[in-house]
Amino acid sequence: MEKYDVFICHNSQDKPEVGKIKSSLQSQGIKTFYDEDNLIAFKKWKKQLQDHISEVKAFLVFISNNGTGPIQHEEIDFFLKEVLPKNSEIQTGLVILRNTVEGIINTVKNSYPEFKDFHYCDFRKEELNSMNKLILAITGREPESQSIITQPKSLTKTPQQPPHADSISLEGIDYRELTELLSESKWEDAWENANYLTYKLMLNAVGKTQEDQLTKEDVKDFPCTDLYKIDKLWVEHSNGKFGFSIQKEIYLSVGGKPDGIFNQSIWRKFSDLVGWVGKDANGCNFFYDSEEEFTFDISAHKGHLPVLIEDYQEIIIDIFARIEACPQFNKDPLKLLNSHLGFQPDTSAIKAVEIINSLPNI
Structure with a gap:
């Protein structure tokens, strides 16, 4: 089985941006496992993913406003339960993609508290510098060239939208x-x-x-x-x-x-x-x-x-x-109204009006 330096754990909705970062890593001689590039046809895909997660030197979790995908969840769970406890030397952490809101990051950290101990790479900041830091963290050396690291205009023109309320x-x-x-x-x-x-x-x-x-x-x-x-x-x-x-x-x-x-x-x-x-x-x-x-x-x-x-x-x-x-x-409109107003569910309409009228003017 071919071995890779980095496993790219990502939500499939983030492939346009993650794919560009993957190409930048590869241009620096970093062997990356990326599902659509490296999964072998006619073999069980879950086993392939788990086998490669067990062998890589670095496991990177990419996060965006799209949250974490279902397959990404399985990859993270397997890594945290089966791989990290046996190999504390493996590099791991979050890679925060552009425009990601803090609420998403906190949700991921609460779901996987193990990542709280690792500093993350933040692409919400200046992208060229973030890419250089990512390469340095993986290889221990500065990138050989910076010309291939810049993001394409097509990506910068269409930033990810924050989650709907x-x-x-x-x-x-x-x-x-x-x-x-x-x-x-x-x-x-x-x-x-x-x-x-x-x-x-x-x-x-x-x-x-x-x-x-x-x-x-x-x-x-x-x-x-x-x-x-x-x-x-x-x-x-x-x-x-x-x-x-x-x-x-x-x-x-x-x-x-x-x-x-x-x-x-x-x-x-x-x-x-x-x-x-x-x-x-x-x-x-x-x-x-x-x-x-x-x-x-x-x-x-x-x-x-x-x-x-x-x-x-x-x-x-x-x-x-x-x-x-x-x-x-409960489809009872009075109980719903009482809930929104902070009253007891069985408060009568007349009593509710009395309470409201007794409140001081603001």
Whole structure:
């Protein structure tokens, strides 16, 4: 297997800019692994990526306003879990592409705290100097020529747009990648990647990283706007087949109550309807407890996804209770108004007017 100096981990949407940087690195004699250039046809692409990640001298993660892509997530996870612990000498860090907003960088760092320990290369500053610094960091020497490093005019004329306000929640969570995955759910692994990303985004929404677990306490105070956003994306892109609110409807249909109290009998009925139950070799039923047992496909039972693999039996019951408490899921306009005004959900219209009138003029 041919060995490379650098593995370029990037979002496919960033190929125009990343490709130019790759060419500049190659012009300095740096052997770069770049998927569309170096993947061999008719061989398993995931194994090829992992094999090369394990052998390179430097693993560079390129970040832009497009966020990190689903394949990029897999590459980063493999590197941090399987490669970096065994080879502390490997060079790694973030390469920040032009016009990237701080919120995106912070999201990536929160998702992968390991990168907080490494200084990053910032192309938002003067590009020629940034390219020189990148080459120096990889090779330990100044670039031989600077004429090939400048960015093409076509790139500088069309800067990346910052994320739309609707894609960033009040907690600073960026939902563009989840939207992209669910909208491209016809592709292989899209549903599974979306399910994985959903859990990670939920951890981020409560200030945790992917190394943590979502607890009952986290769910009880989970941000309603984020829960509603996640659920809405799943419901819309599955045509009403998947989503927490869909699961809640099924749970209520078998006699469940959205009170956060686990009932074994109700759980059996619910799990059977959403397809979370299998049969062992003796024909006995058992509840799924590993990722391989679930079906990440639109052909799955209604309500089958999303599934939070870690302690999902208890967590999902608490999510149903949280949905019940969140006004965004309630179509009662008075409760929605009370929520926006900061009043209790059951505050009457007359009482709300009295409270507003009692406020001092500003």
